Every structure is written in C-alpha cells, then in structure tokens.
Amino acid sequence: MAKPNKKGPVRTVQISCLQCKATLFKYRKGGKGALVKCFIERIVEDHTHTPCHCPGCGQEFARETMIRGTPAYKMIGGKVHMK
Template sequence: MAKPNKKGPTKTVDIFCSACKAPLFKYRKGGKGALVKCFIERITQDHTHTECVCPGCERPFARPTIIRGTPAYKMIGGKVTFK
C-alpha cells in the first residue's frame, strides 16, 4: 500500500481531550471526515507528556500502531474532539 504524503495538508486542526478539554496536538489533517488516526510525522505541536495519555485527566485517548508502514496513533472512539 502507498505511504501517506510526507508533506501532507497545510490545514491544521487542534485536538482536545473530550473529558477535560486539555489540548493534545496540533495536527495537519487532510479531508473533512472524522479523526480516526494521526500520523506522527504530521503532528506539529505535541502537548502530551506520556504517549497517548491526556496530560489533564490521565486517560488514554489513542493506541500507537503502524499504518501503511508509518507510525501513527489510532484514536479511541469518543475520547478526542477537534476544531
């Protein structure tokens, strides 16, 4: 399968924890669908201290995985929101 585009989209979205509204990432997202996965190379700002754990409420919001040969975070449904 094809790898994701390294440069990626120019539009950025802010990703927040849905429970405590703490900022998690600033991410270059492509398309207009739901946030299912975040490729690590497209994260521009990371506000988390521990991988895939919210810094505010200490809840896990994603799982680290490999998608199409590239490291990514697979989001757990309902744990994050984005603007």
C-alpha cells in the same frame, strides 16, 4: 501500499481531550471526515507528556500502531474533540 504524503495537508486542527478539554495536539489533517488516526510525522505541536495519554486527566485517548508502514496513533472513539 502507498505511504502517506510526507509534506501532507496545509490545514491544521486543534485536538483536545473530550473529558477535561486539555489540548493534546496541533495536527495537519487531510480530508473532511472524522479523526480516526493521526500520523506522528504530521503532528505540529505535541502537548502530551506520555504518548497516547492526556496530560490533564491521564486517560488513554489513542493506541500506537503502524498504518501503511508509518507510525501513527489510532484514536479511540469518543475520547477526543477536533476543532
């Protein structure tokens, strides 16, 4: 399978925790759909201390996985908000 584009999209989105509103990432997202996965190489700013856990409330919002041979975070539905 093809790997995701290294340079990636130009549009950045703010990803925050739905429960405590803490900022998690600034991410270069492609497309118009819902946030299902975040490729780690496309994260511009990372505000988390431990991977996949919110720095504010500590809940797990994603799982680490490999998608098309690239490390990524697979988002858990209803845990994050994208703006």
